[in-house]
Amino acid sequence: MQNIIVNKTDDLYTLAEGMRVCEDTEVVFVVSPDILFLRNPLSFKFLERYAESFGKKISFVNEKNEALSFAEPKSFEDVPKVEKEVPKANLAPKTELSAIIRNSIGIIGALLLLIGIGVSVWWFFPKANVVIKTNSEMLVKNVDITANVSANGVNESNKEIPAVLLETVRKASDTIQASGEKEVGEKAKGTVTVFNKTISKKTFGKGTKLILISAETEDLNYYSLEEVTIEERQDLAGGITYGSVEVEVEAEKYGSNYNIKEDQKFEVDDHDTSDFLAQNAEVFTGGSSKIVPAVSEKDKEALKSTLEERLRGNVKTDLELKLVGEQKIAENSTGFETFDEVFDKNVGDEADKLNLSLQVRAYALAYYQNDLENVVKSVLERSIPEQYSLADTETRFEIGDVLADKPTPLSKDKISLLVKVRSFVVPKLNVQEVKDNLVNRSILDATKYLDGLKNIASYEFTVWPRLPGFLSATPHIKSRIQVEIKNE
Numbered sequence: 001m002q003n004i005i006v007n008k009t010d011d012l013y014t015l016a017e018g019m020r021v022c023e024d025t026e027v028v029f030v031v032s033p034d035i036l037f038l039r040n041p042l043s044f045k046f047l048e049r050y051a052e053s054f055g056k057k058i059s060f061v062n063e064k065n066e067a068l069s070f071a072e073p074k075s076f077e078d079v080p081k082v083e084k085e086v087p088k089a090n091l092a093p094k095t096e097l098s099a100i101i102r103n104s105i106g107i108i109g110a111l112l113l114l115i116g117i118g119v120s121v122w123w124f125f126p127k128a129n130v131v132i133k134t135n136s137e138m139l140v141k142n143v144d145i146t147a148n149v150s151a152n153g154v155n156e157s158n159k160e161i162p163a164v165l166l167e168t169v170r171k172a173s174d175t176i177q178a179s180g181e182k183e184v185g186e187k188a189k190g191t192v193t194v195f196n197k198t199i200s201k202k203t204f205g206k207g208t209k210l211i212l213i214s215a216e217t218e219d220l221n222y223y224s225l226e227e228v229t230i231e232e233r234q235d236l237a238g239g240i241t242y243g244s245v246e247v248e249v250e251a252e253k254y255g256s257n258y259n260i261k262e263d264q265k266f267e268v269d270d271h272d273t274s275d276f277l278a279q280n281a282e283v284f285t286g287g288s289s290k291i292v293p294a295v296s297e298k299d300k301e302a303l304k305s306t307l308e309e310r311l312r313g314n315v316k317t318d319l320e321l322k323l324v325g326e327q328k329i330a331e332n333s334t335g336f337e338t339f340d341e342v343f344d345k346n347v348g349d350e351a352d353k354l355n356l357s358l359q360v361r362a363y364a365l366a367y368y369q370n371d372l373e374n375v376v377k378s379v380l381e382r383s384i385p386e387q388y389s390l391a392d393t394e395t396r397f398e399i400g401d402v403l404a405d406k407p408t409p410l411s412k413d414k415i416s417l418l419v420k421v422r423s424f425v426v427p428k429l430n431v432q433e434v435k436d437n438l439v440n441r442s443i444l445d446a447t448k449y450l451d452g453l454k455n456i457a458s459y460e461f462t463v464w465p466r467l468p469g470f471l472s473a474t475p476h477i478k479s480r481i482q483v484e485i486k487n488e
Helices: 012-021 041-052 094-124 297-321 369-383 431-438 443-451
Strands: 002-005 026-030 057-061 127-134 137-148 160-162 164-177 180-196 202-204 209-212 221-224 228-230 234-236 239-241 243-254 265-268 276-280 288-294 327-343 353-368 388-390 397-404 414-427 458-464 481-487
Touching (some): 002 012, 127 443, 160 353, 160 369, 164 297, 228 243, 243 288, 297 327, 297 353, 327 369, 353 369, 431 481, 443 458
Parallel strands (some): 137 160, 327 397
Antiparallel strands (some): 180 243, 265 276
């Protein structure tokens, strides 16, 4: 039960509306004696019937909480009849005529009051709800934005945002097992006599190649360890004497197979044996060999690649830790410089392991996410067709991958960012304009207007109360019209 205090300033419409919005089903009106319009029983009857339409029950009490009841108005049948003996009907007593007039005035006043209340209800009470559903369309766009260290602020027209240079350095070392092989040992040595069969003196420099003629499976080459000059041949009476000289030679490679027996013949460099020939008088000795682990070029490349990759991951993490607030680093926008590269072994060195000490510097241009979004929004709004607008959702657009258009080498001053953006656009609809076109119109005209709206999927249109005939219309007051636009 809920009490409603009736004030002097209240009218019948105010009481009816107050009763309607009450949450309780039983309402008590507290009435003071000086409320003039409630002296007419018809006012109470109107309120009772209006309450019944909402499933509510009302009662009336005075300020002392005493129940009030009101008699029904007298009908014309309750007026005393005139006797036949009265010679003229128009000579009725003044008191009866006054009662009739008072009753007539009361009835007319009540009717006018009811009409006024009806007009007020027809004017103020109706309300309308309109739900317009629009089809959103996806918009995918690539936006090129420049992040510049020297930029003072966001420049939407030039699509430029400020950038901050971040740098960091890391040093590390690593070791791997050597995977190469190397032949080590001793080279066979010996002495040969070189014969000059030509008629001219000949000088052979150090490192002259001598090729074993009797080698069966492979070429065995030797090289002279000194420069020698051989006299020309001598044609004497007793016969021909070849010029000759002894020279020490050394095998081309390690191995015992270069240890050869005596009296072996050799070609001298690329000369024909009819011109020059070499021969050993004693065996060659000292040749030996074995295979040991050694550093290969692949070992160096693999170790450097592994260590570089690890250091780059570390310095990239270091850069991310330097980010402040909403700063971000674009993909592929980090530059790396490798320096202070020191291997403890060279390629071919006999070794079981290879160690590398390395330093890597990383740098990147960071940007602020909010600056990027402002430029993206500006570009989107300029590229959307005039009859559309960005969907009014919590996320008006989604920024995907931000990739750097990476130059070589990466610039430390500015960088071009390729931003992939996905958004949804909907037809433009002005809520206030829709309300203006729906206020105080017939249901038919309002429906025709809604049917004529372009680029919408559907709509729902309800009016309360739905009155019959010409009384059926949209609200006369714009604030009683609710318009909601939903994007699908």
